[in-house]
Amino acid sequence: MLNNKNPKVMNSDFKAGFIPTEVYKVEAFGNSFKLIDTKGNKVGTLGIGTGNRKSAFEEGMALQAFLQKNGKKTYRKVGMDVYNNLVIPMNTDNGGVQFEDKGDHQAVKDFIHNSSVSLKPNELVMTPLKWKYLIRSAVRAKNIMMTGPAGCGKTMAAKALVKALDRPDFYFNLGATQDPRATLIGNTQFDKNKGTYFSESSFVKAIKTPNAVILLDELSRAHPDAWNILMTVLDGGQRYLRLDEAEGSPIVKVAEGVTFIATANIGNEYTSTRVIDRAILDRFVTIEMDVLNDEQEFGLLKFMFPEVDEYNLKAVAEIAHHTRTQSMSDAGKVTAMVSTRASVEMAGLIYDGFDLFEAAEISIFPFFSNDGGVDSERTYVKQLVQKYVKDESNEALFNEVETETKEEEITW
Ligand SMILES: Nc1ncnc2c1ncn2[C@@H]1O[C@H](COP(=O)(O)OP(=O)(O)O)[C@@H](O)[C@H]1O
């Protein structure tokens, strides 16, 4: 798998841990519980007691070999996805399609189309199709890139997927790191007794963990050095991290079954964020998060803040939606949009007793430019919000008229 120049592999100390390839599922034949390896062959009991095999079967778990520090092998229950990930084709860039029999393929399809649905958290608004595609990409060991404008749920969806998968997970926010080399590789340090030594980053530990899911948040905001370092790591044909630029310097191999989920503020031609390197992008399948429409936005706000009156929640949803359609159209009045993050924030302020205008002033006006004074985008958004503000005194005076127009305005 490793390429031509035969680079030295880091001497990693022996560690206790799961043996990535030794995973078995349990099938019941009458009263006996047989172990099936990932090629579909029945194997012996491997010294695993009947009680343990039975309980794994009943809980729908697989059994995976675990090597202890003393070198003794035991077996531990793991999620069926660990088994399924081994029997189905792994990333085709990464060693080709493995054996897959009909029964297992059915299980994979069932997982994607049926079981996965209940794994989506209710508070995450995402179409069932996209969620299933997300699950499917993970099951097929693809690197996944969530794209979309800021605040549309990319990180949330990525974290939900990580949770649904039940695999060892690691989180790195690449938008927040000043020193990509230290974050991704590690530091050379000095100690009076030990002299100079290398202390590896937690990213190095992550890529050495079999079946890890590694979340690379805000990859689009990362320093280009980070992209360069990740290039070989993400490439299906290479899958190693070089510890130094120098040719022939030590490398760390990416463990079996490791997949990456990244997020990037791109995918919407109307958002002006740094364009991510094409070569990095090519190493992922991309899943574009949809920007919510007014009904979905209202549904989410209602779900999150059932105590807040619907009028205000509808107002927030409509204001947000209006800025989205405007900013996406060529002749639009504004160039920025109120993200779902911002509208959730705004509804939260209303929940805490701020009125609609105050909440808008804090959570959404700052996104709109003041340039141009009375003709500025901010003035436009202020006026938009003003339309929804219920003035107490006016309400008393023009109650009927007010309600009528208000109702019209907030019809979906
Ligand atoms: N599609 C969505 N479904 C549910 N909540 C969302 C969605 N998009 C954004 N949010 C809300 O906005 C917040 C920020 O979302 P986040 O995933 O961090 O955005 P991104 O990573 O795209 O910038 C979330 O915590 C959530 O409250």
Ligand SMILES: [Mg+2]
């Ligand atoms: Mg994010």
